[in-house]
Amino acid sequence: MRSVVFSRHGPASRVVALTGRPRPRPGAGEVLVRVRARPVNPSDELYVEGRYGRRPALPAVPGFEGVGTVEETTTGSPAVGQRVAVSAQGTWQEYVVVPEADLIPVPDRLPDHVACQLTVNPLTALLLTRRLALRAGDWLLITAAGSALSRMVLHLVRRDDVRCVCVVRDDRHDDLTRAGASAVVNAATDDVVGRVREVTGGEGVHAVLDAVGGEPGSTALRCLRSGGQAVVLGMLDGGTIGVTPHALVFSDLTIRGFWLPYHLSRQSPEVRAELAERAIDLLSAPGFAAPVAATYDLDDVAAALDHVHRPGRHGKVILTG
Template identity: 40%
Template sequence: MKAVVFDQPGPPEDVLHVRDVPQPAPGRGEVLVRMIASPINPSDLMYVHGNYGLKPKCPATPGFEGVGVVEASGGGLLGRFLRGRRVVVMNDRRGNWSEYTVAAARQCIPVPADLSDEQAASFFVNPATAVALTRHVLAVPPGGWLLQTAAGSALGKMVIRLGRRDGFHTFNVVRRREQVAELKALGADEVVCEDDPIEDRLHAVTGGLGAAHVIDPVGGATGTRAIRCLAPGGRAVLFGLLSGESVTLDPRFLITGSKSVQGFWLADWAKKQGILKKLKLIRQIRGLLREGVLTSDIAATHSLDEVRTAVREAAVPGKKGKILLRIAAGR
C-alpha cells in the first residue's frame, strides 16, 4: 500500500515521502481501516517537525484524524460492530496518511450517513477543541465575554459560531485587516488586528471589565497581550504556540485579581473524561455539525502523491480553509 513516511523530523516539505509499505494487520481491540480522507492540521505539521507533545518513532506516518471504512477487526465486540462502517479515525499510534491504517477500535466513531467525507475527516480535532474549551473547560456563560487570538482560523470561526448559538460574546484578534469584515459577517461581536490597541478596544465594549475568558493558540507577544486583557478572577487557556515564542508575564499581574493561566492539550483532556462524557461530547459535535456550527471550510484537496504540495499550502497563513488529503473514493 501507499503511505506518507518520514525517516527523521524536519520541515514537512523536505522530509515527507510516499512509499510502498506492507499493509498493517490489526491486533485484538484494533481495526483495519481503508482511509478515505485526512486533513492537515497544525498538530500534524508540528509532529513532523518533531516539536509536538507526542514524539515520532521514525520511520513514522503523520495524520491524527481522518475518515475511512473499517475493513477488518483484530478481535473484540467493538471491532466486530464497526466492520463495514464508515468511521472517524482518531489515530495517535500509526498515522492516517496512508491507504490503510490500524487504530484502536475505541478511537473510531461511526459517521452518520448525512455527514460528507470532507466534514467527517475533520470531525474531531477542531470541533472537539472548540466545544471542550467553551462548554467544559471554561464553561463560558451566556452574556460572558471570550477573547480569542488566531480568530480567523478554522477553529476560531467555530468558536464565533458557538458564541452566537450559546449566547456568549466573542472578542476576536486577527493578524490581517481583511479578516475583520469576514468575521463580523460571521457573527463576531468585535474584531481587532494584532497591532490595534487591544486592551482599549476590549474595555470599551465590556464597560471596562475586560475578558473573563481567554483562549490563545499563538503565544509570543500576541498571547501575552491577550492574557493581559483578563478581568479579575478571569482564566486564560493556552492551547498552541503558532508563533513559536513564549508568553511573558509579571506574576504580580496574575496575583492582583486572582487571575489564572492554564494549558490545554485535547489528547490529555479526552483521556481524563469518562465514557459517558465522551459519548456526550460526540453527540454534541454531531448535532452542531448538522446545524452548521462546527463545519470546516475546505480550501484545497490533494492526493497522497501530492503531499509535499499539500503541506506547503497548509503552512501558509490566511488560507481559506483546511487542506485535505483525499486518499480514496468514499464507499
C-alpha cells in the same frame, strides 16, 4: 500501501516523503481501516517538527484523524464496510489499525471532507467551552480567530450569549462579525489592548483563548480583567508567553493549558460517546464545519503542505487517497 513518512524533524513540506509500506494487520480488539480522507491540522505539523506533546519514534507517519471504511475487524463491530471516523496516530497513509474504542460510526449525511474533521476540532471546541464555563454577557477574547477551531468556539459560545473579541492578523475576516463576533481586532494595525478596553467599557475580558503564544499571547493576557482566566491551547508563534507574578497575584488571574488527548483520556466512555454524538450533530448543521480550501491526493502531499501556508487561505486542506 502508500504512506507519508518523515525520518527527521523539520518543516513538514521539507521532510515528509511518500513511500510504500506493508499493510498492517489488526490484533485483538483492533480494526483495520482504509482511510479515504484526512485534514492537515496544526498539530500534524507540530508533530513533524518535533514540537508536539508526543515524540515519535522515527521514521513516523503524521496525522491524528481521518475517515474511512472498515476493511478487517477482530471485534465484529463496527462491521466490515462501515464508514467510521478515526482517532489514531498515523492517518496520512492508506491503512491504519485502530482500537475499536477509538472509532466513531459516521452517518451518510456527513461527506468525507466533513467527517474527516470529526475527532479533533469539534471535540476540542466542546471541551474548551465547557472548561471555560462562561455565562451570558461575559467577554471572551480569541486569538487566531480565523482558524477552523476558533470559528467553532465562536459558534458555540454565541449560542450562550457570550460576547467575543476576535483577534486576527489582517483585514480579511469581516465574516467573523457576521458569525457573531462583537468586535474584530486586527493585531497588525490596531492597539489590541486599547481596543479591547474600549469595547468592554474599560474592564477587559473575562477569558482568553490563545492558540498563538509569544507576543500575541502575551498581549492577549494583558486584556484580562481582574479574576479573569486564560486557556492556552497552541503555540503557532513558538515564543514564550510573558506574565508577571504581580499580575497573577494582584489581579487573581488563572492560566491553564489544554491538550485534547489528555482531557479526552479523563472522560468516561459515556461522556466521550456524548461528545461524539454532539460533534456529529454540529457538523451536520450549516456553517459549523470548516470549508475546504483544497483537496490533494497523498501523492501530492508536498503541494498540500505548501498550500496550508499560502497567504489568504480560508478553510482546511484535505489529503485524500
